[in-house]
Every structure is written in C-alpha cells, then in structure tokens.
Amino acid sequence: MSHKSDLISQDILAYLKQHEQKELLRFITCGSVDDGKSTLIGRLLYDSKMLYEDQLAQLESESKIHGTTGGGFDPALVTDGLKAEREQGITIDVAYRYFSTAKRKFIIADTPGHEQYTRNMATGASTADLAIILIDARHGVLTQTKRHSFIVSLLGIRHIVVTVNKMDLKGFSEERFEEICNDYRNFASRLDLPDVHFIPISALNGDNVVDPSPNMPWYRGSTLMNFIETVYIGSDKNLEDFRFPVQFVSRPNLDFRGFCGTIASGIIRRGDEIMVLPAKRLSKIKRIVTQDGDLEEAFCPQAVTVVLEDEVDCSRGDMIVRPGNVPKIGQQFDATIVWMATEALIPGKTYIFKQTTLSTIGQIDSLRYRVDVNSLHRSPAPDLRLNEIGRCSITVNQPLFFDSYRRNKTTGSFIIIDRVSNITVGAGMITDRDTAKGTKVAAWEQIETSEATDSTKVQAVSEQERSARYGQKPATVLLTGLTGTGKTTIARAVERRLFEEGRAVAVIDGELVRKGINVDLGYTVEDRSENLRRSAHLAKLLNDQGLICLAAFVAPSEAVRLRVGEVVGREKYAVVHLTADLDTRRQRDNKGFYEAAEAGRLPDFANVLANYESPESPDLVLDTGSESLSDCVDKIVELLRSKGFLTR
Amino acid sequence: MTSYNLTHLKQLEAESIHVIREVAAEFKKPVMLYSVGKDSAVMTHLALKAFYPGRPPFPFLHVDTTWKFREMIEFRDKYVRQELGIELIVNINHEGLKLGIDPAENSEKHTEVMKTESLKTSLTHYGFDAAFGGARRDEEKSRAKERVFSFRDKFHRWDPKNQRPELWSLYNTKVDPGESIRVFPLSNWTELDVWQYIYLENIPLPDLYFAKVRPVVFRNGTWIMVNDDRLKLKPGEQIEHKMVRFRTLGCYPLTGGVESNATTLPEIIQEMLLTTTSERQGRMIDKDAGGAGMEEKKKQGYF
Numbered sequence: 001m002s003h004k005s006d007l008i009s010q011d012i013l014a015y016l017k018q019h020e021q022k023e024l025l026r027f028i029t030c031g032s033v034d035d036g037k038s039t040l041i042g043r044l045l046y047d048s049k050m051l052y053e054d055q056l057a058q059l060e061s062e063s064k065i066h067g068t069t070g071g072g073f074d075p076a077l078v079t080d081g082l083k084a085e086r087e088q089g090i091t092i093d094v095a096y097r098y099f100s101t102a103k104r105k106f107i108i109a110d111t112p113g114h115e116q117y118t119r120n121m122a123t124g125a126s127t128a129d130l131a132i133i134l135i136d137a138r139h140g141v142l143t144q145t146k147r148h149s150f151i152v153s154l155l156g157i158r159h160i161v162v163t164v165n166k167m168d169l170k171g172f173s174e175e176r177f178e179e180i181c182n183d184y185r186n187f188a189s190r191l192d193l194p195d196v197h198f199i200p201i202s203a204l205n206g207d208n209v210v211d212p213s214p215n216m217p218w219y220r221g222s223t224l225m226n227f228i229e230t231v232y233i234g235s236d237k238n239l240e241d242f243r244f245p246v247q248f249v250s251r252p253n254l255d256f257r258g259f260c261g262t263i264a265s266g267i268i269r270r271g272d273e274i275m276v277l278p279a280k281r282l283s284k285i286k287r288i289v290t291q292d293g294d295l296e297e298a299f300c301p302q303a304v305t306v307v308l309e310d311e312v313d314c315s316r317g318d319m320i321v322r323p324g325n326v327p328k329i330g331q332q333f334d335a336t337i338v339w340m341a342t343e344a345l346i347p348g349k350t351y352i353f354k355q356t357t358l359s360t361i362g363q364i365d366s367l368r369y370r371v372d373v374n375s376l377h378r379s380p381a382p383d384l385r386l387n388e389i390g391r392c393s394i395t396v397n398q399p400l401f402f403d404s405y406r407r408n409k410t411t412g413s414f415i416i417i418d419r420v421s422n423i424t425v426g427a428g429m430i431t432d433r434d435t436a437k438g439t440k441v442a443a444w445e446q447i448e449t450s451e452a453t454d455s456t457k458v459q460a461v462s463e464q465e466r467s468a469r470y471g472q473k474p475a476t477v478l479l480t481g482l483t484g485t486g487k488t489t490i491a492r493a494v495e496r497r498l499f500e501e502g503r504a505v506a507v508i509d510g511e512l513v514r515k516g517i518n519v520d521l522g523y524t525v526e527d528r529s530e531n532l533r534r535s536a537h538l539a540k541l542l543n544d545q546g547l548i549c550l551a552a553f554v555a556p557s558e559a560v561r562l563r564v565g566e567v568v569g570r571e572k573y574a575v576v577h578l579t580a581d582l583d584t585r586r587q588r589d590n591k592g593f594y595e596a597a598e599a600g601r602l603p604d605f606a607n608v609l610a611n612y613e614s615p616e617s618p619d620l621v622l623d624t625g626s627e628s629l630s631d632c633v634d635k636i637v638e639l640l641r642s643k644g645f646l647t648r
Numbered sequence: 649m650t651s652y653n654l655t656h657l658k659q660l661e662a663e664s665i666h667v668i669r670e671v672a673a674e675f676k677k678p679v680m681l682y683s684v685g686k687d688s689a690v691m692t693h694l695a696l697k698a699f700y701p702g703r704p705p706f707p708f709l710h711v712d713t714t715w716k717f718r719e720m721i722e723f724r725d726k727y728v729r730q731e732l733g734i735e736l737i738v739n740i741n742h743e744g745l746k747l748g749i750d751p752a753e754n755s756e757k758h759t760e761v762m763k764t765e766s767l768k769t770s771l772t773h774y775g776f777d778a779a780f781g782g783a784r785r786d787e788e789k790s791r792a793k794e795r796v797f798s799f800r801d802k803f804h805r806w807d808p809k810n811q812r813p814e815l816w817s818l819y820n821t822k823v824d825p826g827e828s829i830r831v832f833p834l835s836n837w838t839e840l841d842v843w844q845y846i847y848l849e850n851i852p853l854p855d856l857y858f859a860k861v862r863p864v865v866f867r868n869g870t871w872i873m874v875n876d877d878r879l880k881l882k883p884g885e886q887i888e889h890k891m892v893r894f895r896t897l898g899c900y901p902l903t904g905g906v907e908s909n910a911t912t913l914p915e916i917i918q919e920m921l922l923t924t925t926s927e928r929q930g931r932m933i934d935k936d937a938g939g940a941g942m943e944e945k946k947k948q949g950y951f
C-alpha cells in the first residue's frame with residue numbers, strides 16, 4: 001500500500017518513479033441504508049493507510065459520540081461529511097473519497113442508499129468505471145439492490161463487483177453466499193451488465209477486503225482490494241471513433257490559430273484528414289500542440305490544441321472528426337432521461353440542453369414511457385418527476401453531433417438546464433433510434449420489449465414431425481472454456497457421433513461466427529456479450545428447425561451464459577465446462593495467444609484469462625487434459641440422453 | 649505497441665485543463681484566486697498549459713491579509729508578476745485594516761474580516777462571475793461533497809443542501825447577474841498528487857516549503873515564525889532558531905511550521921508520506937467552532 005511501502009524511507013526516488021505509472025480508477029459504491037457502505041469505504045481508506053493520526057484521533061472521539069459500534073472505532077465515520085447530515089446519522093449526497101495503492105489511484109463516488117436519491121446515484125455513476133454493489137448477507141437481494149443495478153447498467157458502468165457484506169453475521173456460510181449470488185444473477189440477466197463478480201466480505205472486520213479471510217477458506221477468488229487494483233479497464237474507452245468537440249479557440253497572435261479541446265474518443269495523428277462539423281469542411285491536422293512540445297498523435301481523454309492546414313471556420317461547439325467516421329448530426333433524437341428536479345419534466349416546455357461543448361434550446365416532444373426503477377416495468381406517463389427515469393423524444397434548435405451513449409459516453413450524454421432557475425434539472429443518455437443497427441449490447445434488452453417472435457408458430461413442418469424423424473428434441477449445448485481446452489475438437493467429434501446415429505446436428509463455432517456474421521465485433525466485454533447474443537439467436541433458429549446445436553465459445557461471463565439460456569429456453573439448454581491445465585492449453589494453442597498475452601500484447605485475451613468465471617452449476621465438467629476425446633464424447637452424449645434430448 | 653492509457657497524473661492534468669478552458673469559454677469575467685501556496689502553483693501551471701502558446705485569458709487575484717509571510721509576497725511579485733507576466737490584482741481590505749485585529753489574538757475575526765469579507769467585496773467590486781480556487785476534496789471532510797463548479801448566490805453563500813447535480817464532464821455554467829461560480833480544477837487531486845506533479849513538472853515554489861533555519865517561537869504545540877516585529881511574544885516565549893518548514897502557507901501568526909531537514913522536493917514528499925498528521929493540522933482556523941469549522945466558514949463565503 002502506498003503509505004506503508006518500505007521504499008519511502010529507503011529510496012524515495014524509486015518510490016516516486018513507481019507511483020508515476022499509476023492508473024486512475026473511479027468507482028461508485030451502492031447499497032441500501034445500513035448495508036455497511038460507509039464501513040466498507042472507511043475500511044478501504046483505513047487499511048490503505050490513507051488516514052492520518054489527527055484524523056484518526058478525531059474519529060475515535062467522534063466514534064464515542066456518533067458511532068454505532070458502542071464507542072469502539074467505527075470506520076463508517078471516516079466518510080460522514082456535512083454537519084447536518086452527521087447529526088441525522090445518514091449520508092445524503094454524493095461525496096468523493098480518495099485513496100491509492102502502488103498500482104492505482106482510486107476515486108470513490110460515495111452515494112446514498114436512500115430510496116429517493118436516484119439522482120445522486122446517477123451523478124456518481126456517470127463517471128465511474130466500476131460499481132461496488134453491497135448486499136447485506138442477512139437480507140439478500142432487495143428491491144434497492146435491483147434499483148442500484150438498473151441505474152448502474154443505465155449509466156453504462158461495465159464492471160460490477162457484488163460484495164456480500166456482514167458474512168460474519170451469517171456464520172461465513174458458503175451456502176448463503178451462493179444463494180445470494182444465484183438470486184442476483186437471476187435478476188441481473190435481464191440487465192445490461194457485461195462483467196459481474198461476487199465477493200463475500202465483512203467490512204467491519206476486514207474479511208476479504210484487503211486480506212483474504214481466514215474465516216472463508218472456501219472462497220478462493222480475489223479480495224476486493226486485489227480485484228479493483230487489477231480489473232482491466234483498458235478496453236472500456238472508445239479508441240475507434242475520433243471526436244474532438246472544440247472547446248475554445250486560441251488566437252494569441254495573427255500567426256496562430258489553435259482549437260483547444262479534450263478528445264472525447266478515438267485517436268488522431270499529425271497529417272490526418274479531418275472534417276469540421278457542421279460545415280463539413282475538409283482539412284488536415286498540421287500540429288497537435290501542447291506546452292510540453294508538439295505531439296505526433298493524441299488520444300482520448302487528452303486535452304490538446306490542434307492546428308489545421310487550412311484556414312477553415314471553426315468555433316466553440318463545432319466538432320472535428322474524420323471524414324470516414326462521422327457522428328449522427330441532427331436536431332431530433334431519443335434519450336433516456338433521469339429527472340433531477342422537484343419541478344416535474346413537462347413535455348413541450350423549453351429547456352437548455354448542453355451536450356459536449358454545445359448548448360442549445362430545445363424541448364421534450366414526447367415521453368414514450370417511464371421506467372419503474374424497482375420492477376423495470378415500462379408504463380406510459382404524462383410527466384417525469386424527481387428521481388424518475390423515462391424514455392423521451394427530443395427536438396433541439398441547433399443540430400447536435402452525437403453518438404449513442406452505449407457507443408460513446410461523451411458524445412452520447414447531455415444535461416438539461418432550466419431556463420429560469422438555471423438549475424440542472426435532468427441528465428440524458430442518447431439511444432439509437434433505429435434499433436436495427438449499432439445498438440450492440442442494448443440489443444439484449446430488445447428481446448424483452450418486442451414480443452419475441454416464435455418461429456415455430458409459423459412453420460409448415462411441426463415440431464413433433466421433426467422430432468419423430470430425427471429421434472431427438474432440439475437443444476443447445478454450450479461448450480465453454482478457455483482457449484486450448486478443446487471446445488471445437490469436442491464439438492466436432494460429438495457432431496460426428498450424432499450424425500452417424502442419423503440425427504440432425506449443427507456446430508456453431510465461436511471463431512467461425514466471428515469471421516462471418518460477427519465480423520464487426522471485437523473482444524471487449526460488450527463485444528463478447530454481443531457475439532454470444534447473436535449466436536444464441538442463431539442457435540435458437542436452428543433449434544426451431546429441430547436441430548441439436550453444439551456451440552463452442554469461450555463465453556467467460558456467467559451472466560452472459562445465463563442470458564444465452566434465456567434466449568434458447570432453459571429447458572433446451574445445457575452447459576458443459578471444459579477445463580485443462582495451463583501447459584496443455586498452451587500446447588494446443590497453435591495461434592500463439594498465450595505467448596502473446598504473456599508478452600503483454602493481447603490485453604483482451606489476458607483479461608479473459610484472468611477473469612474467466614467458471615460456470616456456477618454446469619451440467620457437466622470435462623477435464624480434457626486427462627480425459628480422452630472419446631470419453632468426453634461419451635459423456636456429452638450421455639448428458640443429452642439423460643436430459644431427454646435423444647429419444648431413440 | 650502503444651498503449652493508449654494515461655497515467656493518473658496525466659489524466660488529472662487533462663481533466664483540470666478541460667475545466668479551466670470551459671470556464672474561459674463560458675463565463676464573461678472569470679478570475680483565478682491565487683494564494684501563493686503549492687495548490688495555487690499547480691493551478692497556475694495548468695492555466696498556462698491550457699492556453700499555450702497563448703496566455704490565460706483572465707487575471708489572478710490575491711487577497712492579501714497583510715499578515716502573509718514576507719517570502720510569499722516576494723515570490724508572488726517576482727515569479728507570477730514579473731517572470732510569468734500575469735496580470736495580478738492584489739486586494740487588501742483597508743476598511744478592515746483600521747480595526748487593527750491581531751490574528752494571534754483573534755484568529756476567527758481576522759479571517760472573517762481580512763480574508764472572507766475582503767474576498768467577497770473584491771469579487772463584487774470587479775463583477776467576477778467565476779472564480780477558480782485551488783481547494784481539493786481530500787483536504788477536509790466538508791469538501792468531499794463540493795462540486796467542481798460550485799454555485800454561490802448574490803451573497804457568495806454556499807448551500808450544501810442545494811447543489812447542482814454534476815454529471816460526466818458537463819458543467820452547468822449558467823448564472824444570473826450578481827451570482828457566481830467557484831471552480832475547483834484540483835478537486836480530484838490529493839496532496840500526494842500535487843507534490844508528485846510539482847516534482848515531475850518542476851514547478852517553482854516559495855522556499856518556505858523547504859526546511860531552513862528560521863526564527864520561531866513555540867506556541868499552541870507548533871512552531872510560529874517570527875516573520876516581523878508585529879508578532880508579540882507572550883510570557884515565557886522565546887525566539888529560537890530551528891530547521892523548520894511549512895506544509896501550508898497562510899498568515900504567518902496562524903501557520904505552524906514543522907521541524908524538518910527536508911530541503912528538496914523528494915525529501916518533502918518522503919516526509920509527507922512518513923508523517924502521521926494531516927496537512928491542515930498546522931492551520932488554526934479548522935479548530936474554530938468544533939470539528940465543522942471549515943464548513944461554517946464555507947457557508948459564509950470563505951473558500
């Protein structure tokens with residue numbers, strides 16, 4: 001930890017060098033009142049030695065007056081802020097806390113668990129890379145937990161750690177922990193949460209917070225601190241779409257005209273062709289200026305000044321992009337809005353909309369529906385009140401340059417300001433209007449809204465006829481496992497066996513789908529999720545034709561695997577987990593992935609290695625390092641039989 | 649392969665520059681409050697970077713209580729005014745001066761009249777609609793909830809219960825005439841970040857931060873520097889010559905020094921990391937009005 005490294009006293013220069021390389025990670029903590037949020041934050045700060053003696057002394061004396069631990073040291077008081085709130089004994093706003101370790105600097109957005117504070121949580125979540133969702137082991141998943149998770153998914157936080165707290169009060173029971181994890185997964189599979197992890201802790205005593213808990217030897221995963229120190233966030237930012245909202249025009253003298261701004265997304269190099277919006281003027285990047293010298297290339301979120309080759313008109317509010325990759329330009333768009341003011345949102349009333357560096361007058365044309373944050377139920381509503389969330393259509397007076405929030409948080413977000421009171425009354429996230437293209441992960445949610453079309457209803461050949469001919473019931477078997485566990489080999493061998501028996505079978509190979517229908521997807525958490533979503537629908541279509549489908553995918557996320565089950569139907573779904581020791585996997589890896597990952601060249605792959613979640617309750621586990629191929633095939637066929645998929 | 653990742657300091661730098669530019673672009677008459685301390689030094693450095701090769705398009709304002717360390721005033725005039733050529737307004741509350749408050753006797757009154765009042769009247773006098781301050785959220789509990797853009801009413805008051813929500817990096821800059829925004833570009837920096845950045849970027853500082861033999865008296869558990877003959881010795885006090893340095897800079901009778909041998913930046917950082925008391929500990933004003941001293945001051949309009 002930063003403040004107790006021996007390097008400080010022995011070699012301060014080496015220490016400084018080490019700490020220059022730290023990354024920044026922002027996270028939000030969410031929990032209901034009394035789940036132990038303040039205690040946990042206090043614990044993180046305390047255990048990472050971020051408190052000084054005078055602060056501690058003050059805390060100790062305050063523990064006696066305000067503490068809830070009977071006069072003993074109460075870590076929760078570390079995070080209590082304003083006087084009035086302290087007296088009420090609750091935190092009611094967003095507070096930011098700081099601590100750092102040798103690996104990372106952390107910024108915590110501490111937001112209240114209170115019923116009516118959706119607005120504060122949305123605020124804290126807007127800048128967070130990760131969310132810690134606290135669950136009291138005694139109470140399990142509550143309505144509040146669902147609400148927090150929904151807001152976290154709405155604000156596009158990609159990494160979730162569900163910490164099950166107060167394990168000490170439940171006898172550190174593994175069963176209780178598993179039960180809560182399963183409950184959580186069941187409801188979270190309906191949300192857009194691509195990367196979810198679970199850690200059992202006791203915030204009060206520090207179990208699994210910084211050090212592994214001796215009380216829970218059954219838990220072999222990371223401690224919370226270890227997890228937040230190492231979770232890979234490098235692929236979270238959009239480096240593909242160059243967007244540069246012009247913030248300030250610098251004209252110190254007649255010879256210099258620079259456009260200052262923060263790169264919202266993407267990368268730009270000297271000499272690159274650019275286009276200035278809205279005029280659509282073309283030019284090239286002549287210089288990327290900083291006080292520390294000109295740069296050859298710059299990327300998000302650097303704050304730079306660019307100079308163009310040509311004298312083109314460009315002012316604050318314009319956007320510099322690449323001619324081949326432009327955002328949407330328009331005065332009308334759809335958005336999900338979180339309302340933050342006591343005076344309700346009124347459709348038709350004019351407000352100020354601020355998006356990137358542009359402010360314009362506009363109005364909410366119509367409120368399509370309101371989302372109940374507790375049940376996720378959507379219903380029509382005449383207005384939107386404080387802490388309510390709704391989907392709206394908006395028209396503004398001046399064209400905006402935007403992307404969907406899913407794709408680009410910076411160009412896809414805006415705030416709404418009341419023209420009279422000047423108060424920020426709402427926050428919005430732009431959604432894709434034409435859901436057919438580009439919605440990526442959000443597409444999982446479409447399933448719920450649009451009536452899933454059941455293709456079996458319109459078939460000429462019935463399910464029974466197919467079943468009788470093939471001697472089988474349709475099913476999807478997901479073979480999940482890391483690279484080199486033999487997914488494809490086994491899928492092909494099972495296919496051969498079933499085919500010989502006269503059955504109708506198809507293999508969906510993750511690698512092949514990526515060359516075809518999913519060629520547009522990469523290896524980020526979202527893209528992996530989308531890859532599986534599409535493949536799941538493919539499997540469903542094949543099942544509808546009566547086929548047994550063998551799907552060979554890495555599929556590292558438990559939440560995503562559960563969603564596959566939702567798509568194809570749980571009764572038709574089986575998960576086979578393939579494992580093999582590292583040496584075996586390396587040997588089988590003819591593409592050199594492992595080597596590249598170890599050399600640090602394949603961060604996404606390395607990330608999957610580190611974060612692969614073994615299925616919680618697989619139908620079958622096969623150690624392909626020790627079991628022979630034909631044994632594996634036998635076992636899978638046996639599984640199909642025992643599940644009643646093979647009828648002769 | 650290039651990894652498109654910024655270190656935490658580079659990211660903080662970029663975010664602060666974004667904030668500073670946003671103010672320059674959206675407000676009619678911004679000002680940077682300059683207090684000569686290390687946070688002001690970093691803020692100045694960031695303002696220079698934000699507009700390079702241009703100059704910061706706003707003046708600096710120093711509220712001089714007339715009790716600042718002599719070395720602070722010298723540094724301010726020599727470095728900021730002369731070397732950097734920045735337009736710097738110095739404001740002294742001449743009315744308040746007539747009251748002749750001795751900070752050593754009545755620190756609360758002194759701060760209120762010579763600092764808080766003085767700041768408010770000069771903001772009103774010049775009609776500044778935005779004022780940058782170097783405060784950080786890690787400094788003190790009540791600041792943890794402060795926004796980066798913090799709204800102040802006509803009377804420069806802060807209402808902690810009624811703050812504007814602040815999402816992403818979209819800042820609401822709308823104010824009516826007479827109202828203003830305090831802007832804190834260093835909100836997310838910690839004390840260690842500030843020191844590390846000063847070290848990496850080689851930012852000049854007043855030499856009060858470095859240990860040197862100085863004439864001091866021991867008072868209220870800390871070393872107070874005898875900066876001029878206005879400091880009245882109390883019975884039993886005697887002037888000693890000690891190696892001391894200051895962790896924060898303010899009015900000299902109210903700013904305690906620590907005994908130290910740290911004469912270089914790495915040594916200062918080392919000391920800071922090994923020390924067991926927080927930065928503000930040397931300041932007397934926090935101790936006023938119980939634990940919530942700062943908070944009360946803020947509501948009144950002191951930073």
Ligand SMILES: Nc1nc2c(ncn2[C@@H]2O[C@H](COP(=O)(O)OP(=O)(O)O)[C@@H](O)[C@H]2O)c(=O)[nH]1
Pocket residue numbers: 031032033034035036037038039040068069076113165166167168169201202203204205
């Ligand atoms: N036994 C036990 N009590 C805890 C634990 N974590 C928090 N608490 C207690 O639960 C209560 C609520 O904690 P607090 O941190 O104030 O909750 P918050 O409202 O979420 O901030 C306090 O009395 C804590 O001492 C834990 O791990 N075990």
